[in-house]
Amino acid sequence: MTQLILGMGLFIAIHLLPSQISFRQNLIDKMGRVPYLALFSLISVIGFILIVNGFGMTSKEQIWQPQTFARPLAHAIMPLVFILLISAYLNTHIRAKLKHPMLIATSLWALVHLLANGDLASAILFGGFLLYALADMLLAKPRESLVPKGQPKAKFDVIAVVVGLMVYALVLRGHQTLFGVAVFGS
Numbered sequence: 001m002t003q004l005i006l007g008m009g010l011f012i013a014i015h016l017l018p019s020q021i022s023f024r025q026n027l028i029d030k031m032g033r034v035p036y037l038a039l040f041s042l043i044s045v046i047g048f049i050l051i052v053n054g055f056g057m058t059s060k061e062q063i064w065q066p067q068t069f070a071r072p073l074a075h076a077i078m079p080l081v082f083i084l085l086i087s088a089y090l091n092t093h094i095r096a097k098l099k100h101p102m103l104i105a106t107s108l109w110a111l112v113h114l115l116a117n118g119d120l121a122s123a124i125l126f127g128g129f130l131l132y133a134l135a136d137m138l139l140a141k142p143r144e145s146l147v148p149k150g151q152p153k154a155k156f157d158v159i160a161v162v163v164g165l166m167v168y169a170l171v172l173r174g175h176q177t178l179f180g181v182a183v184f185g186s
Contacts (some may be wrong), residue, residue, distance in 0.1 A: 001054065001057070001058045001059070001119070001121075002124065003053050003054030004051060004054025004055050004124055004159055005054070005056070005058060005123065005124060006050050006051070006054070006056045006120075006170075007046075007047045007049070007050025007051035007052075007053075007054050007177055008047070008051060008054075008124065008125070008128040008129075009044060009046065009047075010046060010047035010050065011047030011050075011051060012128065012129075012132045013071050014040060014043045014047065015132065015136070016046055016132070016135070016136060016139065016142075019038075024036075043155060050124065055121050055125055058118070058120060058121035058124065059120045059121060059185045060119040060120070060121055061119060062119055063118060063119065063120050063123060064118040065118055066115065066116050066118045067115045068114060069115075070115035070116035071116050073112055073115065073116075074112040074113065074115075074116050075110050075124070075149045075156060075183075077108050077109075078109070078112070078168060078171075079164065079165055079168045080105075081105045081108050081109045081168075082105075082140075082164035082165065082167045082168040082171070083086070083160055083161050083164030083165070084098070084101040084102070084104055084105035084108075085101070085102060085105045085163070085164065085167075086159070086160040086164040086167070087156075087157065087160035087164045088100075088102035088105070089099045089100040090103050090156040090157075090159060090160055091150055091151075091152050091153055091168045092152050092153075092156045092157045092158055093152040093154065093160070094160060095152065096152045097146050099140075100136075100137050100140055103134075103136050103140065103152050104133075106129055106130075106131040106132070106133035107130055107134060108125040108129035109126075110127070110129040110133065111126075111130055113125075113126040114126040114130065116125060121172065134182070163166070170171070
């Protein structure tokens with residue numbers, strides 16, 4: 001459990017750093033943009049590795065009964081999650097309207113997985129990411145000025161939907177192998 005919590009702490013802390021614009025900019029000014037991004041990436045990868053290893057080692061003891069509607073809800077919501085994730089990187093109408101599609105996607109992903117899993121490891125993982133995404137949405141307001149402006153283009157919305165659904169299909173196929181959980185299992 002310690003590894004999971006340490007990994008979550010590292011990963012979330014480094015991702016909340018950009019919300020502190022002056023602190024982030026001071027680091028970039030002192031280090032340079034490329035070294036800052038390299039350090040950001042290295043800490044993110046270390047955090048991610050700790051999360052993956054820690055999740056596998058943390059107790060799967062049930063601490064609450066998963067909701068019966070959660071799996072069907074996850075099946076309904078997860079395609080939207082992938083569409084939102086892809087739209088965050090494109091100049092879409094989706095991104096223009098929602099402002100934070102990546103954080104909304106993270107919140108939805110975490111929420112449906114929290115409802116579908118009642119074990120300790122899932123509570124830490126998905127609960128942590130849900131709290132992170134909600135906090136970052138509140139803190140992200142000042143950095144909206146950093147998002148490139150320009151007219152959203154419908155073609156990018158179409159690309160976000162098509163690519164998002166393709167990625168969702170790939171994750172469905174590999175969910176058992178990647179995460180040890182059958183999507184359509186009992």
